[in-house]
Amino acid sequence: MNIEIGGFFGFIVLVLDLWAVVNIFGSRRGTGAKVLWLLLIILLPFLGWLIWLLAGPRSERH
Numbered sequence: 899m900n901i902e903i904g905g906f907f908g909f910i911v912l913v914l915d916l917w918a919v920v921n922i923f924g925s926r927r928g929t930g931a932k933v934l935w936l937l938l939i940i941l942l943p944f945l946g947w948l949i950w951l952l953a954g955p956r957s958e959r960h
Contacts, residue, residue: 914947915939922954 922935935954939946 911944911947915943918947918950918954922950 918939919936922932922939925932927935935946935950939950942949
């Protein structure tokens, strides 16, 4: 099975990943946590963004 992400869907994933990266750099988390989130988003672009969306921002709210 050959799965390719390109075109409009690829552009949307890129924009969402860049949005997540900007938010990660602006967060008050430690350097180690930021690096782990960045690696997850870089290695698994859509899935990493989805995991970050569900687990990342909520963990900072008190």
